[in-house]
Amino acid sequence: MLDLFGDEDTLALAESHRTLPGRFGAGTRDRAGVLSALSALSQQAGGAEFGIVLGSGFEGAPDLIAEIGARHRLLGAAPETVAALNDPFRLAALCARLAIPHPAITAGPVADRDAWLVKRIGGCGGSHIRASATGSTPPGHYLQARMPGRAFALNFLSDGRRIEPLALTEQWQAPSPLRPFRYAGALARGRDEAEPIPPAIEARIAEAALRLARETGLTGLASADCLVEGERWWLLEINPRPGATLDVLDRRPTPLLLQHIEASLGRMPAIEASPTDATGAEICYAARTCPAMPPLDWPDHVHDRPRVGSPVARDAPLCTVTASGPEAVTVKEELRSRTAQVRTLLEETENSHEFQHERPEPQRPGGTAGREPRR
Structure with a gap:
């Protein structure tokens, strides 16, 4: 896996990961960095790419x-x-x-x-x-x-x-x-x-x-x-x-x-029936700058979770929340509710005496501007 973020859930799922410097949405890519990182991942795969x-x-x-x-x-x-x-x-x-x-x-x-x-x-x-x-x-x-x-x-x-x-x-x-x-x-x-x-x-x-x-x-x-x-x-x-x-x-x-x-590969797969429930996903943007992400007890419906210690700037994407249900209108309401809950969870954890901001954790490449929408 090669991306700009190295989020917690990505690292948990990927057999191997490389993080690129830069900012998503900037319109340019580090050509040499992308090619060398892909070559390194390919070599690590031992020819099984x-x-x-x-x-x-x-x-x-x-x-x-x-x-x-x-x-x-x-x-x-x-x-x-x-x-x-x-x-x-x-x-x-x-x-x-x-x-x-x-x-x-x-x-x-x-x-x-x-x-x-x-x-x-x-x-x-x-x-x-x-x-x-x-x-x-x-x-x-x-x-x-x-x-x-x-x-x-x-x-x-x-x-x-x-x-x-x-x-x-x-x-x-x-x-x-x-x-x-x-x-x-x-x-x-x-x-x-x-x-x-x-x-x-x-x-x-x-x-x-x-x-x-x-x-x-x-x-x-x-x-x-x-x-x-x-x-x-x-x-x-x-x-x-x-x-x-x-x-x-x-x-x-x-x-x-x-x-x-x-x-x-030119082989159209068979597509199963559409799911019964409606499903939605919404980006939770940071309400204020978080200099270093504290360790959070993330709910299962939260994805793209920033690593502990990484900075997230105000108005940058914090994470993605998902919800499913029998009707679209209730799913939308649940997305709004879950987004608010994530912001509350972050604020309460930051205010907790158990979290020490000076913990030496790795920071996300690209600084506070590193988190942009991934659409």
């Missing part, structure tokens, strides 16, 4: 993906697929040719600044999105027209020829003064609950995802992020890799990672 599954953070680095693919077997979207789908101008051109509704984009400048958003090319997690204050774009960014509607994502598996929809997840934001479009969480409804958008719209989104998958050769687990307003909808982007909704989607008998690998 099966392949590499890339998560978030590589969207803006197709050249690095190509280098990784030249040294290891990639289990997921090919470099050229990522390049085609994550270049906003190439994606817009594809959508225009395939008659897929997509917000207008431009490099700017624009006169009506309030009608546009500034996005970073290859950005993820929503933290990179800003209002178009000046009507122009800094290097590596573009402008996208503001559209109405609620945010949804169609999550699916693709073998490059077919797709198998897994779930339609509704998504929401946790705005902060500096990050007004920051990703907060996602929820998939239970098997017998009515979907929150018209079936005809969901079918059109699935058809659009299929056309784009065939056009680009997309394989593995992916998602189509959309805005839906009544009978209208717009495709915002395709995420060609496993993302933050993995906590929500991985609820069938067969592990979703195995199905991702099968689809990546």
Whole structure:
């Protein structure tokens, strides 16, 4: 396992782990560090390496993906697929040719600044999105027209020829003064609950995802992020890799990672029936700066647990909470409740006389800015 965090639950599950320096969401990756760490993990596996599954953070680095693919077997979207789908101008051109509704984009400048958003090319997690204050774009960014509607994502598996929809997840934001479009969480409804958008719209989104998958050769687990307003909808982007909704989607008998690998190898797996209950996951952002994480008695529904002694900055992600239940509305309420409980648990533990801040524990690489949304 190779990531920026080395969280407690990651270390407990991974046979081996390497931590990279840097900050998630920064848009760049330490090329030499990534390649050397992957080589070290491969050597440690003693030639038993099966392949590499890339998560978030590589969207803006197709050249690095190509280098990784030249040294290891990639289990997921090919470099050229990522390049085609994550270049906003190439994606817009594809959508225009395939008659897929997509917000207008431009490099700017624009006169009506309030009608546009500034996005970073290859950005993820929503933290990179800003209002178009000046009507122009800094290097590596573009402008996208503001559209109405609620945010949804169609999550699916693709073998490059077919797709198998897994779930339609509704998504929401946790705005902060500096990050007004920051990703907060996602929820998939239970098997017998009515979907929150018209079936005809969901079918059109699935058809659009299929056309784009065939056009680009997309394989593995992916998602189509959309805005839906009544009978209208717009495709915002395709995420060609496993993302933050993995906590929500991985609820069938067969592990979703195995199905991702099968689809990546061109063999579409059989998909079991949808789960009965609704399930959601929400990022718990830190209410204030924690210079050093105390030892917490984490509940089982908390994931991405920062290591003892690592710093977490105010408004940075502290952890992820999950919840399941028969109805989406009660799951959302439970997520809010559990998020508040985590913050209370942290505050009470910090105030306890049993915790000594001077304990010599390893700190998370990248300093207090190291924890960013992992979508």
